[in-house]
Amino acid sequence: MFRATYLLLICIVIIPTLPGIIGVMLSSFSYIPPVGLDSLSLQGYADVLNWPGISTSSLLTLFTALTSTYLALTICFAILQNLWRNKHWKRVELVLSPLLAVPHVAFAIGFAFLFAPTGLTTRVISTLFGVEFDDISTSWLVHDPYAIGLTLALALKEVPFLLLMSIPILQQLEIEKLSKVGSSLGYSPSQLWIKVVLPQWLAKMRFPLFAVVAYASSVVDFALILGPNTPPTLAMLVWQWFNDPDLQLLPRAASGAILLFILTSFLLLLVLLIEKFATHYFKRWQYSGRAGISLPGASFFGIITLLSIAIFPLMLIWSYAQRWRFPDIMPSRFSDRFWESEWPSFLPIISQSIAIALITAMVTLCLAVLAHEYRIKNKLHIPGYVVAIPMLIPQLSILFGLQIATLYVSSESYYLWVIWSHIFFAFPFVYLSLDGPWKSYNQNYTRAALSLGKSPLQAFFMVKSRLLLPSILYAWAIGASVSLAQYLPTLILGGGRIATVTTEAVALSSGFDRRVTAIYALWQALLPFVFFTTAILASRLQHKARVKPAIYQESVPNDATSRKPRHP
Amino acid sequence: MTRLITLIFSLLTVTHLHANNSWEEITNKADGQTVYFHAWGGSQEINNYLRWANSQLQQQHGVTLKHVKVTDIAETTARLIAEKAAGKNSGGSVDMVWINGENFKSMKSNKLLFGPFVDQLPSWQYVDQSLPVDSDFSVPTDGLEAPWGVGQLVFIHDTQKLNNPPASFSELLSYAKAYPNRITYPKPPAFHGTSFLKALLIELTNNDETLSQPTEKVDFQLITAPLWKYLDELHTVAWRKGTQFPSGSAETLQLLDDGQLDLAITFNPNAVFSAQENGTLADSTVAYAMDTGALSNIHFLAIPWNASASEGAQVAINFLLSPEAQSRKGDLKIWGDPSVLQNQYLTGTAKNTQLFKSIAEPHPSWQVALETEWQKRYGN
Numbered sequence: 001m002f003r004a005t006y007l008l009l010i011c012i013v014i015i016p017t018l019p020g021i022i023g024v025m026l027s028s029f030s031y032i033p034p035v036g037l038d039s040l041s042l043q044g045y046a047d048v049l050n051w052p053g054i055s056t057s058s059l060l061t062l063f064t065a066l067t068s069t070y071l072a073l074t075i076c077f078a079i080l081q082n083l084w085r086n087k088h089w090k091r092v093e094l095v096l097s098p099l100l101a102v103p104h105v106a107f108a109i110g111f112a113f114l115f116a117p118t119g120l121t122t123r124v125i126s127t128l129f130g131v132e133f134d135d136i137s138t139s140w141l142v143h144d145p146y147a148i149g150l151t152l153a154l155a156l157k158e159v160p161f162l163l164l165m166s167i168p169i170l171q172q173l174e175i176e177k178l179s180k181v182g183s184s185l186g187y188s189p190s191q192l193w194i195k196v197v198l199p200q201w202l203a204k205m206r207f208p209l210f211a212v213v214a215y216a217s218s219v220v221d222f223a224l225i226l227g228p229n230t231p232p233t234l235a236m237l238v239w240q241w242f243n244d245p246d247l248q249l250l251p252r253a254a255s256g257a258i259l260l261f262i263l264t265s266f267l268l269l270l271v272l273l274i275e276k277f278a279t280h281y282f283k284r285w286q287y288s289g290r291a292g293i294s295l296p297g298a299s300f301f302g303i304i305t306l307l308s309i310a311i312f313p314l315m316l317i318w319s320y321a322q323r324w325r326f327p328d329i330m331p332s333r334f335s336d337r338f339w340e341s342e343w344p345s346f347l348p349i350i351s352q353s354i355a356i357a358l359i360t361a362m363v364t365l366c367l368a369v370l371a372h373e374y375r376i377k378n379k380l381h382i383p384g385y386v387v388a389i390p391m392l393i394p395q396l397s398i399l400f401g402l403q404i405a406t407l408y409v410s411s412e413s414y415y416l417w418v419i420w421s422h423i424f425f426a427f428p429f430v431y432l433s434l435d436g437p438w439k440s441y442n443q444n445y446t447r448a449a450l451s452l453g454k455s456p457l458q459a460f461f462m463v464k465s466r467l468l469l470p471s472i473l474y475a476w477a478i479g480a481s482v483s484l485a486q487y488l489p490t491l492i493l494g495g496g497r498i499a500t501v502t503t504e505a506v507a508l509s510s511g512f513d514r515r516v517t518a519i520y521a522l523w524q525a526l527l528p529f530v531f532f533t534t535a536i537l538a539s540r541l542q543h544k545a546r547v548k549p550a551i552y553q554e555s556v557p558n559d560a561t562s563r564k565p566r567h568p
Numbered sequence: 569m570t571r572l573i574t575l576i577f578s579l580l581t582v583t584h585l586h587a588n589n590s591w592e593e594i595t596n597k598a599d600g601q602t603v604y605f606h607a608w609g610g611s612q613e614i615n616n617y618l619r620w621a622n623s624q625l626q627q628q629h630g631v632t633l634k635h636v637k638v639t640d641i642a643e644t645t646a647r648l649i650a651e652k653a654a655g656k657n658s659g660g661s662v663d664m665v666w667i668n669g670e671n672f673k674s675m676k677s678n679k680l681l682f683g684p685f686v687d688q689l690p691s692w693q694y695v696d697q698s699l700p701v702d703s704d705f706s707v708p709t710d711g712l713e714a715p716w717g718v719g720q721l722v723f724i725h726d727t728q729k730l731n732n733p734p735a736s737f738s739e740l741l742s743y744a745k746a747y748p749n750r751i752t753y754p755k756p757p758a759f760h761g762t763s764f765l766k767a768l769l770i771e772l773t774n775n776d777e778t779l780s781q782p783t784e785k786v787d788f789q790l791i792t793a794p795l796w797k798y799l800d801e802l803h804t805v806a807w808r809k810g811t812q813f814p815s816g817s818a819e820t821l822q823l824l825d826d827g828q829l830d831l832a833i834t835f836n837p838n839a840v841f842s843a844q845e846n847g848t849l850a851d852s853t854v855a856y857a858m859d860t861g862a863l864s865n866i867h868f869l870a871i872p873w874n875a876s877a878s879e880g881a882q883v884a885i886n887f888l889l890s891p892e893a894q895s896r897k898g899d900l901k902i903w904g905d906p907s908v909l910q911n912q913y914l915t916g917t918a919k920n921t922q923l924f925k926s927i928a929e930p931h932p933s934w935q936v937a938l939e940t941e942w943q944k945r946y947g948n
Binding site for chain 2: 032033034035036051052053056117118143144145224228229230231240242243244245246247248321322323324325326333335338341342345399400403404407408411412414488491492495496497499503504506507508509510511512513516
């Protein structure tokens with residue numbers, strides 16, 4: 001039974017990668033019969049390599065992905081080192097859900113509006129201090145040729161995700177115990193974090209880092225808003241090639257997608273190597289000396305919170321602004337017509353988005369838990385890298401193959417295919433987010449339950465799932481938010497029958513009308529916000545309801561006896 | 569025997585033709601159909617206009633028009649190719665598309681279009697035949713797509729800041745030199761960027777007749793040499809020193825309003841009116857064309873070969889070509905897109921729209937050649 005369900009899982013989320021990859025591989029070798037290309041050739045690859053600026057584009061991609069990922073990791077670590085479980089920690093957890101809920105596109109738009117040469121920052125400074133900027137000096141954060149703004153914005157946006165991923169890991173690491181040992185050996189708390197917590201935490205953060213670096217290297221919409229365009233990043237270039245009207249050039253786009261795939265794989269390898277070097281090979285830093293630096297984590301967190309939260313009122317003002325010209329600080333004319341004309345079509349779109357996200361989140365969560373349980377019990381299982389593939393390839397490139405496959409099976413089941421594609425793309429994120437918690441889970445609890453006569457299912461539901469509930473809930477919320485963010489799968493596999501908040505938002509943002517974009521970006525943020533808040537509230541409730549379980553208080557001897565019913 | 573077969577065949581052809589020809593039959597079949605119309609969804613004005621069209625079509629013909637908003641019609645082309653690869657030659661998911669230029673050429677040459685159907689639309693009689701409605705970027709439409717509106721490449725300036733805008737591209741260069749960092753154009757291969765290059769090339773070569781020939785037949789480097797010389801000079805004084813370019817027309821409008829640029833570029837000569845109405849441009853903005861005229865083209869509506877509701881799509885296209893729908897589309901407060909109908913059938917502000925002197929598009933091969941060369945010189 002267990003095995004059969006696992007096979008089903010493979011059919012749903014792993015096998016479909018094949019038609020996707022075969023499709024893009026064949027196209028990259030110029031085999032696309034419907035457009036009259038039916039002999040294999042390397043023309044596509046030649047076109048890619050001969051493209052002027054391809055090396056700059058590739059380097060830009062490597063630079064932004066790597067720098068933003070490690071910048072985010074450093075900031076995340078600084079925040080944890082500074083604030084983990086101290087008196088401010090509650091506040092960090094509280095603002096985490098709105099931070100996570102801000103969709104990437106909305107964050108990019110907000111960032112651009114704040115820091116563009118005509119952005120709010122410039123407006124405020126020039127109005128208050130009368131300083132005049134020339135264009136060149138203020139344009140280093142939006143569309144700058146070195147992608148500095150893109151890198152910075154990506155890093156800031158990913159910090160909340162890394163924080164969220166760290167919570168269950170640190171909970172399992174039992175920092176309190178570590179710090180007791182550490183301080184008894186004379187390490188300052190901040191040094192303890194760097195020398196003791198960091199290596200363990202880093203190893204467990206491998207898959208979240210994979211997700212972040214893969215996202216950074218293949219993101220298109222975010223880069224379109226903030227990145228350079230002459231030359232653009234590789235992902236933007238591939239996207240541009242796929243949108244080329246001349247269908248004879250499809251092999252070039254497909255080859256570009258393969259190049260991007262190779263580049264992303266290389267980045268994953270690099271992440272792995274950096275982790276191995278830091279924790280295994282060059283570990284002198286781990287035991288040399290007791291003094292060290294403490295990073296300003298609190299101020300980092302303050303900046304990120306301020307930035308992300310500022311986006312909400314900004315969007316709200318924009319959605320009512322009829323005329324808001326540079327350098328005005330506030331709009332000169334307001335109007336509610338932008339809301340009014342979108343309102344009637346809203347309700348069906350929102351309910352549809354929520355329904356699809358709920359189904360996706362539940363199914364994906366079940367599948368991911370199943371996959372992890374199976375991994376523990378069986379040597380023969382899917383390697384993590386294979387699970388990650390849907391995250392690594394540009395969506396547009398595998399969708400072509402997927403689409404043909406779905407048309408062969410059943411062409412009219414639009415809802416089925418859209419939900420399936422959401423599950424397919426959400427699965428790696430959910431799976432990877434459960435990876436750390438599942439690995440740091442102490443199997444002895446389950447063993448104890450089994451030895452006390454519980455069935456494996458009982459042991460799972462009564463012990464393991466309860467201990468891991470926070471991470472399970474977060475994974476559920478991540479699944480829902482990934483589903484809510486899907487644009488291309490919804491549009492292409494839905495054949496236009498299914499409209500979600502995201503398909504509307506992306507389509508409208510192509511018109512550069514900030515007001516309409518703001519309305520949909522608000523909704524796009526609101527829905528994941530609901531999911532994340534639900535997850536965080538639920539895990540808090542559970543934490544409170546759990547009357548300090550015995551396993552968390554190992555330091556108190558014989559805790560179990562104190563709750564034993566008294567027998568006279 | 570042979571005769572019998574011939575007879576049967578000719579009978580079949582006749583009934584087939586008959587089925588195709590009778591508009592009444594088409595409208596009967598269309599009743600109750602849902603037409604999935606894939607069209608760019610980036611403009612609230614256009615989206616609202618299509619909502620109105622849907623309500624009218626439902627009332628008048630029982631046809632539901634669903635606007636599937638896409639950011640680029642290439643997304644739809646990908647879907648159509650997948651359907652073709654899977655051998656799905658009927659019951660397709662796309663019933664109608666909004667295209668022109670390269671996308672049409674590519675869909676036509678890959679046989680992704682239904683038709684010819686245009687001549688039998690009752691509204692065809694109102695269409696202004698003096699417009700180049702039967703060729704799309706010099707590719708014959710062969711009745712596979714129906715004209716919907718006219719585009720003219722024009723510039724927008726703010727009269728309060730720049731009262732006397734450059735009337736030719738050579739004046740534009742002198743202006744840019746006098747006021748550095750104020751002039752730019754969208755980055756090719758964005759539609760408006762390539763169009764800017766084409767218009768510039770046409771002026772610099774005095775509309776050399778070789779431009780209407782395929783690039784393989786002419787000395788491309790020789791003819792385009794003045795263009796690259798011009799751009800080399802322009803880029804040194806252009807916005808952000810020619811190292812970055814706006815992504816498209818909409819961004820140039822935004823930059824004009826932000827006071828970063830002095831000229832924005834658009835294909836809708838009436839764009840200023842709806843933009844002013846909407847609050848995205850100042851009331852003092854005006855559109856104008858260079859003295860040599862405005863690069864002009866037409867955008868079209870077509871039906872994929874495997875559409876499920878091809879009858880409904882024909883009824884919808886026929887409605888969108890009706891005087892009622894075209895007058896509303898041309899209404900400056902609604903959308904302002906210039907009509908393809910003869911002026912006598914139009915009403916309201918659409919009637920007053922004056923088109924600029926038009927310049928025809930060069931042969932489509934120039935588009936790709938210019939984009940490639942531009943990329944080589946400035947794209948990295």
